Amino acid sequence: MAGEWILTLTAQTPTNIAVIKYWGKRDESLILPVNDSISVTLDPGHLCTTTTVAVSPAFEQDRMWLNGKEISLSGDRFQSCLREIRARATDVENKEKGIKISKKDWEKLHLHISSFNNFPTAAGLASSAAGLACLVFALGKLMNVREDHSQLSAIARQGSGSACRSLYGGFVKWIMGKEENGSDSLAVQLADEKHWDELVIIIAVVSSRQKETSSTSGMRESVETSLLLQHRAKEVVPKRILKMEEAIQNRDFASFAALACADSNQFHAVCLDTSPPIFYMNDTSHRIINCVEKWNRSEEAPQVAYTFDAGPNAVLIARNRKAASLLIQRLLYYFPPNPETDMNSYVLGDKS
Ligand code: 2P0
Numbered sequence: 001m002a003g004e005w006i007l008t009l010t011a012q013t014p015t016n017i018a019v020i021k022y023w024g025k026r027d028e029s030l031i032l033p034v035n036d037s038i039s040v041t042l043d044p045g046h047l048c049t050t051t052t053v054a055v056s057p058a059f060e061q062d063r064m065w066l067n068g069k070e071i072s073l074s075g076d077r078f079q080s081c082l083r084e085i086r087a088r089a090t091d092v093e094n095k096e097k098g099i100k101i102s103k104k105d106w107e108k109l110h111l112h113i114s115s116f117n118n119f120p121t122a123a124g125l126a127s128s129a130a131g132l133a134c135l136v137f138a139l140g141k142l143m144n145v146r147e148d149h150s151q152l153s154a155i156a157r158q159g160s161g162s163a164c165r166s167l168y169g170g171f172v173k174w175i176m177g178k179e180e181n182g183s184d185s186l187a188v189q190l191a192d193e194k195h196w197d198e199l200v201i202i203i204a205v206v207s208s209r210q211k212e213t214s215s216t217s218g219m220r221e222s223v224e225t226s227l228l229l230q231h232r233a234k235e236v237v238p239k240r241i242l243k244m245e246e247a248i249q250n251r252d253f254a255s256f257a258a259l260a261c262a263d264s265n266q267f268h269a270v271c272l273d274t275s276p277p278i279f280y281m282n283d284t285s286h287r288i289i290n291c292v293e294k295w296n297r298s299e300e301a302p303q304v305a306y307t308f309d310a311g312p313n314a315v316l317i318a319r320n321r322k323a324a325s326l327l328i329q330r331l332l333y334y335f336p337p338n339p340e341t342d343m344n345s346y347v348l349g350d351k352s
Contacts, residue, residue, distance in 0.1 A: 005099050006056040007092075009142040013049055013134035014042040016165045017201070017315045019260040019307055020244050021267040022174060024223045024233060029076065030182040031161045034223070035237040037174045038190065038244050039165040040317075042201060049130035051115040053138045055101070059110035066115050066131075080158040081136055082111075089143035106143055132159030133166035153187035169193040171248050173241070196251050200324035204314040204331060206284045215310045218271065218278050228273040232266055253319040257296070257305035260317065264307040282312040284335070291334055292316065303327070
């Protein structure tokens with residue numbers, strides 16, 4: 001590995017949207033959840049993180065830039081991911097550049113990491129999910145880590161819980177696991193991206209401002225104070241997970257929509273049941289729910305499912321392209337863009 005050289009690798013990972021939500025940890029440092037969750041991973045290119053990892057003997061320390069700004073890598077979560085990946089590094093040879101890195105060399109070599117999100121960071125659009133999944137995947141490739149995606153997901157989980165689900169496309173389940181060391185808390189793919197490709201996902205950006213309560217501290221407060229969270233984790237989610245898996249396998253949109261909407265609403269009810277209460281949705285979010293509920297009830301079968309994460313933005317899942325185009329018409333009718341203030345017409349009317 002002598003001489004001046006640099007080896008780089010770039011990866012891109014989309015974010016994922018939970019349709020059965022993760023909210024609450026039973027172990028904060030290992031990031032072990034209180035319930036299973038199910039998500040859908042967006043198509044590559046949409047709401048994604050692109051990460052370039054570089055290694056060179058010229059680098060004096062590990063460094064990272066997010067959207068062009070240097071950020072600290074000293075946090076426990078980054079350190080856990082780096083440590084776990086380094087421990088699994090194997091020999092790498094790049095004949096073109098004449099580079100040979102042995103398993104032992106990786107302990108001494110430093111990394112530079114540059115990551116870009118093509119969507120607002122920390123605005124409740126699961127930026128940490130795409131970011132940490134991409135980081136772990138890119139480092140795994142660079143260091144020739146031989147673990148499969150599920151094993152990598154257990155490493156990404158230690159960076160951010162929801163990140164473990166972005167290691168796969170399609171529909172993904174994060175199994176909460178039983179082991180104290182978290183070895184069985186990992187993601188598995190329920191169905192690949194082609195399984196239900198009529199679905200169209202539309203994200204209505206109500207506000208791109210950073211949220212006031214981070215998911216990490218919000219869920220900690222919910223675990224400490226919400227009785228509804230305990231009931232949800234033990235009694236409600238296990239049954240919903242089974243029903244959601246069945247709905248996905250059968251491409252049963254009516255059941256899928258009913259479960260996804262109910263689970264989003266219960267997650268936000270848990271936030272309200274937290275002391276002090278956490279408000280992630282705003283009036284515009286509530287108006288979107290109303291609009292979808294009324295439309296679904298006026299049709300023979302539901303056309304659109306909605307789900308909201310830790311922010312006011314709506315994730316709308318239309319049953320097919322026709323429903324998606326009608327949805328956009330409705331959104332533009334009820335939330336006309338204001339040309340004076342909305343540079344992007346997809347920002348729905350919230351000026352707070
Ligand atoms: C989810 N969310 O299942 C839920 C629904 C937000 C609402 O996972 O502390 O950023 O890093 O594990 O993964 C957001 O939580 O939190 C999240 P940490 P994370 O997608």
